[in-house]
Amino acid sequence: MTKPILQVRGLSRSFPIGGGRDVQAVQDLNFEVPAGQTLALVGESGCGKTTTTKMILRLDSPTHGQVLVDGQDVHGLRGSGLRDYRAKVQAVFQDPFASLSPRMRVRDIVAEPLEVQGHHSRKEIDRRVHEVLDAVGLRHDQARNYPHEFSGGQRQRIAIASALVSRPELIVLDEPVSALDVSIRSQIMNLFKDLQEEFGVSYLLVAHDLATTRYLADQVAVMYLGRIVEYGPSEQVFNDPQHPYTKALFSAALPSHPSEPDTEIMLEGEIPSPLAPPSGCAFHPRCQLRLGEVCARDRPRPEWSDTGVMLACHRGFG
Numbered sequence: 001m002t003k004p005i006l007q008v009r010g011l012s013r014s015f016p017i018g019g020g021r022d023v024q025a026v027q028d029l030n031f032e033v034p035a036g037q038t039l040a041l042v043g044e045s046g047c048g049k050t051t052t053t054k055m056i057l058r059l060d061s062p063t064h065g066q067v068l069v070d071g072q073d074v075h076g077l078r079g080s081g082l083r084d085y086r087a088k089v090q091a092v093f094q095d096p097f098a099s100l101s102p103r104m105r106v107r108d109i110v111a112e113p114l115e116v117q118g119h120h121s122r123k124e125i126d127r128r129v130h131e132v133l134d135a136v137g138l139r140h141d142q143a144r145n146y147p148h149e150f151s152g153g154q155r156q157r158i159a160i161a162s163a164l165v166s167r168p169e170l171i172v173l174d175e176p177v178s179a180l181d182v183s184i185r186s187q188i189m190n191l192f193k194d195l196q197e198e199f200g201v202s203y204l205l206v207a208h209d210l211a212t213t214r215y216l217a218d219q220v221a222v223m224y225l226g227r228i229v230e231y232g233p234s235e236q237v238f239n240d241p242q243h244p245y246t247k248a249l250f251s252a253a254l255p256s257h258p259s260e261p262d263t264e265i266m267l268e269g270e271i272p273s274p275l276a277p278p279s280g281c282a283f284h285p286r287c288q289l290r291l292g293e294v295c296a297r298d299r300p301r302p303e304w305s306d307t308g309v310m311l312a313c314h315r316g317f318g
Contacts, residue, residue: 011065040217096155232309
Protein backbone atom coordinates (compact mmCIF):
# COMPACT_ATOMS: atom_id res chain seq x y z
CA MET A 1 0.00 0.00 0.00
CA THR A 2 1.24 3.50 -0.90
CA LYS A 3 2.56 5.42 2.08
CA PRO A 4 0.49 8.53 2.91
CA ILE A 5 2.22 11.89 2.67
CA LEU A 6 -0.54 13.66 4.59
CA GLN A 7 -2.65 12.21 7.41
CA VAL A 8 -5.44 14.16 9.10
CA ARG A 9 -6.61 12.60 12.36
CA GLY A 10 -9.59 13.77 14.38
CA LEU A 11 -9.13 17.34 13.15
CA SER A 12 -11.52 19.89 14.65
CA ARG A 13 -11.61 23.68 14.78
CA SER A 14 -14.00 25.84 16.78
CA PHE A 15 -14.16 29.62 17.09
CA PRO A 16 -15.48 31.54 20.12
CA ILE A 17 -18.44 33.79 19.30
CA GLY A 18 -19.05 35.32 22.73
CA GLY A 19 -21.36 34.44 25.55
CA GLY A 20 -19.35 31.33 26.29
CA ARG A 21 -20.39 29.78 22.95
CA ASP A 22 -18.29 28.33 20.14
CA VAL A 23 -19.03 27.70 16.49
CA GLN A 24 -17.72 24.41 15.11
CA ALA A 25 -16.10 25.05 11.73
CA VAL A 26 -14.82 21.50 11.19
CA GLN A 27 -15.36 18.43 13.34
CA ASP A 28 -13.47 15.15 13.62
CA LEU A 29 -11.99 15.01 10.11
CA ASN A 30 -10.05 11.91 9.15
CA PHE A 31 -8.43 11.45 5.75
CA GLU A 32 -5.06 10.90 4.08
CA VAL A 33 -3.27 11.65 0.82
CA PRO A 34 -1.05 8.82 -0.50
CA ALA A 35 2.24 9.61 -2.23
CA GLY A 36 1.78 10.64 -5.84
CA GLN A 37 -2.01 10.83 -5.64
CA THR A 38 -4.73 13.50 -5.41
CA LEU A 39 -7.45 13.85 -2.80
CA ALA A 40 -10.25 16.34 -3.44
CA LEU A 41 -12.33 18.08 -0.77
CA VAL A 42 -15.72 19.06 -2.19
CA GLY A 43 -18.86 20.62 -0.80
CA GLU A 44 -20.90 23.79 -0.77
CA SER A 45 -19.47 27.10 0.45
CA GLY A 46 -19.22 27.16 4.23
CA CYS A 47 -18.67 23.41 4.63
CA GLY A 48 -15.20 23.86 6.15
CA LYS A 49 -12.84 23.25 3.22
CA THR A 50 -10.92 26.51 3.65
CA THR A 51 -10.58 26.10 7.42
CA THR A 52 -9.20 22.61 6.83
CA THR A 53 -6.59 23.74 4.33
CA LYS A 54 -5.51 26.62 6.59
CA MET A 55 -4.72 24.13 9.35
CA ILE A 56 -2.80 21.90 6.94
CA LEU A 57 -0.75 24.93 5.80
CA ARG A 58 -0.19 26.08 9.41
CA LEU A 59 -2.13 29.28 8.79
CA ASP A 60 -4.43 28.26 11.64
CA SER A 61 -4.20 25.84 14.56
CA PRO A 62 -6.63 23.02 15.34
CA THR A 63 -8.71 22.93 18.48
CA HIS A 64 -8.29 19.15 18.51
CA GLY A 65 -6.62 16.56 16.34
CA GLN A 66 -3.47 16.33 14.28
CA VAL A 67 -2.09 17.12 10.85
CA LEU A 68 0.76 14.71 10.05
CA VAL A 69 3.18 15.15 7.14
CA ASP A 70 5.54 12.20 6.74
CA GLY A 71 4.37 11.08 10.18
CA GLN A 72 5.24 14.35 11.96
CA ASP A 73 2.68 16.61 13.62
CA VAL A 74 3.13 19.86 11.68
CA HIS A 75 1.78 22.00 14.52
CA GLY A 76 4.53 20.76 16.82
CA LEU A 77 7.40 21.52 14.45
CA ARG A 78 10.07 24.06 15.31
CA GLY A 79 13.44 25.13 13.86
CA SER A 80 14.86 22.89 11.14
CA GLY A 81 11.80 20.62 11.25
CA LEU A 82 9.57 23.58 10.42
CA ARG A 83 11.87 24.66 7.57
CA ASP A 84 11.72 21.13 6.15
CA TYR A 85 7.93 21.22 6.37
CA ARG A 86 7.83 24.54 4.48
CA ALA A 87 9.80 22.92 1.68
CA LYS A 88 7.65 19.78 1.64
CA VAL A 89 4.24 21.51 1.58
CA GLN A 90 3.38 24.29 -0.86
CA ALA A 91 0.16 25.88 -2.16
CA VAL A 92 -1.36 27.21 -5.37
CA PHE A 93 -4.26 29.59 -4.81
CA GLN A 94 -7.34 30.56 -6.80
CA ASP A 95 -6.28 34.00 -8.03
CA PRO A 96 -2.69 34.03 -9.33
CA PHE A 97 -2.67 37.82 -9.74
CA ALA A 98 -3.44 38.31 -6.05
CA SER A 99 -0.91 35.70 -4.90
CA LEU A 100 2.03 37.06 -6.93
CA SER A 101 3.87 40.20 -5.85
CA PRO A 102 3.51 42.86 -8.59
CA ARG A 103 6.89 44.35 -7.57
CA MET A 104 8.90 41.18 -8.11
CA ARG A 105 10.20 39.72 -11.35
CA VAL A 106 9.21 36.15 -12.19
CA ARG A 107 12.71 34.87 -11.46
CA ASP A 108 12.59 36.28 -7.93
CA ILE A 109 9.04 35.04 -7.30
CA VAL A 110 9.90 31.50 -8.33
CA ALA A 111 13.26 31.55 -6.52
CA GLU A 112 11.89 32.91 -3.23
CA PRO A 113 11.17 29.51 -1.57
CA LEU A 114 14.80 28.50 -2.19
CA GLU A 115 16.13 31.85 -1.01
CA VAL A 116 14.22 31.46 2.26
CA GLN A 117 15.74 28.02 2.84
CA GLY A 118 19.14 29.70 2.75
CA HIS A 119 21.37 26.78 1.78
CA HIS A 120 21.33 26.95 -2.03
CA SER A 121 23.95 28.67 -4.17
CA ARG A 122 22.87 31.25 -6.73
CA LYS A 123 23.90 28.86 -9.51
CA GLU A 124 21.74 26.08 -8.04
CA ILE A 125 18.79 28.44 -7.61
CA ASP A 126 19.03 29.65 -11.21
CA ARG A 127 19.22 26.04 -12.42
CA ARG A 128 16.13 25.06 -10.41
CA VAL A 129 14.21 28.13 -11.58
CA HIS A 130 14.94 27.29 -15.22
CA GLU A 131 13.96 23.66 -14.57
CA VAL A 132 10.51 24.49 -13.22
CA LEU A 133 9.87 27.21 -15.82
CA ASP A 134 10.51 24.54 -18.45
CA ALA A 135 8.22 22.14 -16.62
CA VAL A 136 5.27 24.60 -16.55
CA GLY A 137 5.73 25.73 -20.17
CA LEU A 138 7.35 29.15 -19.75
CA ARG A 139 10.48 30.44 -21.49
CA HIS A 140 13.67 31.30 -19.59
CA ASP A 141 13.71 34.87 -20.90
CA GLN A 142 10.25 35.46 -19.36
CA ALA A 143 11.89 35.25 -15.93
CA ARG A 144 12.84 38.93 -16.33
CA ASN A 145 9.22 40.06 -16.64
CA TYR A 146 6.67 41.12 -14.02
CA PRO A 147 3.34 39.33 -13.34
CA HIS A 148 1.22 42.04 -15.00
CA GLU A 149 2.92 41.25 -18.32
CA PHE A 150 1.33 37.79 -18.43
CA SER A 151 -2.12 36.38 -19.10
CA GLY A 152 -4.15 34.72 -16.35
CA GLY A 153 -3.13 31.25 -17.45
CA GLN A 154 0.54 32.23 -17.60
CA ARG A 155 0.35 33.78 -14.11
CA GLN A 156 -1.04 30.53 -12.77
CA ARG A 157 1.90 28.73 -14.38
CA ILE A 158 4.22 31.11 -12.52
CA ALA A 159 2.44 30.29 -9.25
CA ILE A 160 2.77 26.57 -9.98
CA ALA A 161 6.49 26.98 -10.74
CA SER A 162 6.98 28.81 -7.43
CA ALA A 163 5.22 25.99 -5.58
CA LEU A 164 7.23 23.34 -7.41
CA VAL A 165 10.74 24.80 -7.12
CA SER A 166 11.40 23.49 -3.58
CA ARG A 167 10.50 19.97 -4.80
CA PRO A 168 7.57 19.56 -2.41
CA GLU A 169 5.89 16.29 -1.55
CA LEU A 170 2.44 17.89 -1.25
CA ILE A 171 0.83 20.88 -2.98
CA VAL A 172 -2.50 22.27 -1.76
CA LEU A 173 -4.53 23.36 -4.79
CA ASP A 174 -7.16 25.85 -3.66
CA GLU A 175 -9.63 26.29 -6.55
CA PRO A 176 -6.64 26.39 -8.93
CA VAL A 177 -8.58 26.85 -12.20
CA SER A 178 -11.81 28.58 -11.17
CA ALA A 179 -10.46 32.10 -11.86
CA LEU A 180 -9.21 31.15 -15.32
CA ASP A 181 -10.95 31.40 -18.69
CA VAL A 182 -12.74 28.20 -19.63
CA SER A 183 -10.57 27.93 -22.75
CA ILE A 184 -7.37 27.46 -20.72
CA ARG A 185 -8.66 25.50 -17.73
CA SER A 186 -8.05 22.19 -19.48
CA GLN A 187 -4.44 23.23 -20.22
CA ILE A 188 -3.73 23.89 -16.55
CA MET A 189 -5.51 20.70 -15.47
CA ASN A 190 -3.41 18.68 -17.91
CA LEU A 191 -0.33 20.46 -16.59
CA PHE A 192 -1.13 19.33 -13.05
CA LYS A 193 -1.44 15.76 -14.32
CA ASP A 194 1.86 15.94 -16.19
CA LEU A 195 3.72 17.47 -13.22
CA GLN A 196 2.38 14.80 -10.89
CA GLU A 197 3.65 12.08 -13.20
CA GLU A 198 7.03 13.78 -13.67
CA PHE A 199 7.76 14.82 -10.08
CA GLY A 200 5.65 12.35 -8.08
CA VAL A 201 4.02 15.18 -6.11
CA SER A 202 0.76 14.68 -4.20
CA TYR A 203 -2.15 17.13 -4.36
CA LEU A 204 -4.86 18.14 -1.92
CA LEU A 205 -7.45 19.70 -4.22
CA VAL A 206 -10.17 22.06 -2.99
CA ALA A 207 -12.73 22.63 -5.72
CA HIS A 208 -16.33 23.54 -6.43
CA ASP A 209 -16.16 22.39 -10.02
CA LEU A 210 -16.98 18.69 -10.07
CA ALA A 211 -15.64 18.15 -13.59
CA THR A 212 -12.23 19.35 -12.40
CA THR A 213 -12.49 17.12 -9.35
CA ARG A 214 -13.38 14.03 -11.33
CA TYR A 215 -10.56 14.60 -13.82
CA LEU A 216 -7.80 15.25 -11.28
CA ALA A 217 -8.72 13.34 -8.12
CA ASP A 218 -7.90 9.75 -7.22
CA GLN A 219 -10.00 10.06 -4.05
CA VAL A 220 -12.75 12.45 -3.01
CA ALA A 221 -14.06 13.53 0.40
CA VAL A 222 -17.51 15.13 0.46
CA MET A 223 -17.99 17.64 3.28
CA TYR A 224 -21.22 18.99 4.75
CA LEU A 225 -21.36 21.49 7.62
CA GLY A 226 -17.84 20.71 8.83
CA ARG A 227 -17.93 16.92 8.58
CA ILE A 228 -17.03 14.35 5.94
CA VAL A 229 -20.16 12.45 4.91
CA GLU A 230 -18.67 10.30 2.13
CA TYR A 231 -15.08 9.47 1.24
CA GLY A 232 -13.50 7.03 -1.16
CA PRO A 233 -12.06 6.35 -4.62
CA SER A 234 -13.14 9.12 -6.98
CA GLU A 235 -14.62 7.03 -9.78
CA GLN A 236 -16.55 4.88 -7.34
CA VAL A 237 -18.02 7.87 -5.48
CA PHE A 238 -18.92 9.65 -8.73
CA ASN A 239 -20.39 6.56 -10.40
CA ASP A 240 -22.31 5.30 -7.38
CA PRO A 241 -22.76 8.04 -4.75
CA GLN A 242 -24.23 6.69 -1.52
CA HIS A 243 -24.97 9.65 0.74
CA PRO A 244 -28.13 11.64 -0.10
CA TYR A 245 -26.12 14.86 0.00
CA THR A 246 -23.51 13.49 -2.39
CA LYS A 247 -26.27 12.44 -4.77
CA ALA A 248 -27.83 15.91 -4.66
CA LEU A 249 -24.49 17.68 -5.05
CA PHE A 250 -23.45 15.60 -8.05
CA SER A 251 -26.88 15.79 -9.68
CA ALA A 252 -26.68 19.61 -9.68
CA ALA A 253 -23.64 19.51 -11.98
CA LEU A 254 -24.16 19.84 -15.72
CA PRO A 255 -24.33 16.45 -17.50
CA SER A 256 -21.28 15.46 -19.49
CA HIS A 257 -23.41 15.23 -22.66
CA PRO A 258 -26.57 17.17 -23.69
CA SER A 259 -28.42 13.92 -24.40
CA GLU A 260 -28.15 12.78 -20.80
CA PRO A 261 -31.41 13.18 -18.83
CA ASP A 262 -31.78 15.96 -16.27
CA THR A 263 -31.78 14.17 -12.92
CA GLU A 264 -31.14 17.09 -10.56
CA ILE A 265 -32.24 16.43 -6.98
CA MET A 266 -33.74 19.56 -5.44
CA LEU A 267 -32.71 20.05 -1.81
CA GLU A 268 -35.18 21.35 0.73
CA GLY A 269 -34.49 24.56 2.63
CA GLU A 270 -31.17 26.31 3.18
CA ILE A 271 -27.83 25.18 4.57
CA PRO A 272 -28.15 25.30 8.37
CA SER A 273 -26.13 27.89 10.22
CA PRO A 274 -23.06 26.49 12.01
CA LEU A 275 -24.12 28.76 14.89
CA ALA A 276 -27.12 26.51 15.43
CA PRO A 277 -26.43 23.15 13.77
CA PRO A 278 -29.20 20.55 13.63
CA SER A 279 -29.20 17.67 16.08
CA GLY A 280 -28.45 14.18 14.85
CA CYS A 281 -27.43 14.09 11.21
CA ALA A 282 -26.72 17.68 10.15
CA PHE A 283 -28.20 16.97 6.71
CA HIS A 284 -31.52 15.58 7.92
CA PRO A 285 -33.58 18.83 7.64
CA ARG A 286 -32.87 18.91 3.89
CA CYS A 287 -32.79 15.18 3.18
CA GLN A 288 -35.58 13.64 1.11
CA LEU A 289 -34.55 10.16 2.28
CA ARG A 290 -34.45 10.82 6.04
CA LEU A 291 -35.69 8.02 8.24
CA GLY A 292 -37.43 10.17 10.81
CA GLU A 293 -36.58 10.25 14.49
CA VAL A 294 -33.27 8.39 14.25
CA CYS A 295 -31.85 10.92 11.74
CA ALA A 296 -32.98 13.86 13.88
CA ARG A 297 -31.71 12.33 17.12
CA ASP A 298 -28.50 10.40 16.43
CA ARG A 299 -25.37 11.37 14.55
CA PRO A 300 -24.56 8.59 12.05
CA ARG A 301 -21.36 6.69 12.68
CA PRO A 302 -18.96 6.31 9.75
CA GLU A 303 -18.90 2.84 8.23
CA TRP A 304 -16.66 1.40 5.52
CA SER A 305 -17.59 -0.74 2.54
CA ASP A 306 -15.47 -3.60 1.25
CA THR A 307 -14.45 -1.36 -1.66
CA GLY A 308 -12.97 1.36 0.55
CA VAL A 309 -15.80 3.89 0.68
CA MET A 310 -16.65 5.61 3.97
CA LEU A 311 -20.26 6.62 4.51
CA ALA A 312 -21.85 8.51 7.41
CA CYS A 313 -25.58 7.88 6.91
CA HIS A 314 -28.22 5.94 8.86
CA ARG A 315 -29.53 4.40 5.63
CA GLY A 316 -26.20 2.62 5.08
CA PHE A 317 -24.92 1.32 1.78
CA GLY A 318 -27.39 0.36 -0.86
